[in-house]
Amino acid sequence: MSKSTDPVVVLGAKIIDGRPSRMLQARLATALSVATARPAAPVVVTGKGESDVMARWLIARGVPAARIIEEPLATSTNENLENSRALFPDASRLIVVTNGFHVARTKVWAAHLGVPIQVVAAPTPKKSRVKNYAREVFAVPHSATRVVWRKLARRWFGR
Numbered sequence: 001m002s003k004s005t006d007p008v009v010v011l012g013a014k015i016i017d018g019r020p021s022r023m024l025q026a027r028l029a030t031a032l033s034v035a036t037a038r039p040a041a042p043v044v045v046t047g048k049g050e051s052d053v054m055a056r057w058l059i060a061r062g063v064p065a066a067r068i069i070e071e072p073l074a075t076s077t078n079e080n081l082e083n084s085r086a087l088f089p090d091a092s093r094l095i096v097v098t099n100g101f102h103v104a105r106t107k108v109w110a111a112h113l114g115v116p117i118q119v120v121a122a123p124t125p126k127k128s129r130v131k132n133y134a135r136e137v138f139a140v141p142h143s144a145t146r147v148v149w150r151k152l153a154r155r156w157f158g159r
Contacts, residue, residue, distance in 0.1 A: 005040045006091045006118075007069075009084045010054060011077065011098045011106070012047020020057055022125040023099055024050070028057050030122035031097040035063055041095070044087060046071035046080045077102070078109040085115045093117055099124045112150070 010031040013024035020028055035043050035058070043063060045054035051070040059065050069087060074080040084094055093116040098106050100121040110117040 004038055005042075006038075006093050006095055007042045007044050007084070007088045008034050008038065008095045008097065009044040009046060009080070011080050011096065011102070012045070012050035012054065012074070013099075015050055015053050018053065020053055022127070024054070025057075026099060026122040026125060027097050028054060030120060032058060032061055032063065034095060034097060034120055035067070038095070041067075042069055042088070043067050044069045044071055044084050044094075046074050046084055048073055048075050077106055078113060081106070081109055081113055081115045081117070085113070095120060097122055 008031055010027055013027060014021040015024070031043065035041060043058060045051045045058070045068060047054070049072075051072045055065070055068045055070055058068060071080070071083045071087065074083045081094070081096070085091075088094070096106055096110070096117045097120045101124050103119050103121050106117070106119055109115075
């Protein structure tokens, strides 16, 4: 796969009444810009209960359905990355779209999983900034701790 065809992966977020939340709309709008600039790249929409809504949003805005691949099983950042990488094991990297507050945690998991990524940060809606950036103060160290635990458990217990 060439760099121009590396898949664009949109991480899921909350759905409200069958529609993307503001947070997810920001991710989708950013992904739409990235996908438009990379017309040969497949677009992966990932998240349990979210991927179909995301696919419909992108199709309604002109992304051909044939370019969109739904990954409907992931329930966490690490599963989003693992499952998307499994769809494109030969890609040189995944172009991952998430909100700015979520970039550090996404990079922690990608490094742990050995998934090469380039992150494109979508804006975080103003009303959600304080809450989400505050949450990441705890979530990033928590994820880093989980990564360390996984490595130790693998070494100690062969898991």
